[in-house]
Amino acid sequence: MNRAVCPGSFDPITNGHLDIIERASRFFDEIVVAVGINVSKHRLFEPEERVDMIREATEGIPNISVETFQGLIVEFCTARGIKAIVKGLRAVSDFDYELQMGQMNRSLAAVDTLFMPADPHYSFLSSSLVKEVATYGGDVSGLVPEPVLRRLHERLDK
Ligand code: ADP
Numbered sequence: 528m529n530r531a532v533c534p535g536s537f538d539p540i541t542n543g544h545l546d547i548i549e550r551a552s553r554f555f556d557e558i559v560v561a562v563g564i565n566v567s568k569h570r571l572f573e574p575e576e577r578v579d580m581i582r583e584a585t586e587g588i589p590n591i592s593v594e595t596f597q598g599l600i601v602e603f604c605t606a607r608g609i610k611a612i613v614k615g616l617r618a619v620s621d622f623d624y625e626l627q628m629g630q631m632n633r634s635l636a637a638v639d640t641l642f643m644p645a646d647p648h649y650s651f652l653s654s655s656l657v658k659e660v661a662t663y664g665g666d667v668s669g670l671v672p673e674p675v676l677r678r679l680h681e682r683l684d685k
Contacts, residue, residue, distance in 0.1 A: 543649035547615035584672035
């Protein structure tokens with residue numbers, strides 16, 4: 528089976544992530560969305576909540592699975608026999624870092640990174656900006672899937 532991993536923090540998943548996952552799912556038998564658990568970063572949502580939101584948002588796509596990972600993404604891939612990582616590129620600013628990371632991952636293990644251009648509608652979109660805008664009462668509907676919008680309201684309307 529031809530599988531690829533879409534890794535990220537997904538705190539929370541946005542329509543930009545969802546677009547990349549959905550497009551990638553057309554090229555592979557299965558896409559494994561890997562939710563990174565990095566204790567050092569400040570997070571709004573717990574890993575389980577992030578996983579739940581991704582599962583709900585991708586309900587309509589049959590060949591998606593969602594898991595958490597800790598440590599190196601190449602170890603996650605190697606343990607599952609997965610040889611490809613798919614990443615979205617929003618701008619040249621993403622490219623520098625992603626290229627470096629892709630090359631590092633390839634030197635660590637036989638795992639290649641495939642880049643997809645972000646949909647221009649979402650090229651300004653990041654999880655951190657969504658959180659910031661939502662915190663100050665801005666309207667983020669249209670930028671995140673419905674399960675995320677609902678949880679953001681539950682979390683922030685207190
Ligand atoms: P990280 O913790 O690596 O920043 P994110 O969850 O923010 O993780 O994003 C994971 C990956 O999703 C990024 O590396 C990038 O490839 C992609 N991505 C993020 N936002 C967008 C977007 N708006 N459009 C397309 N791809 C995106």
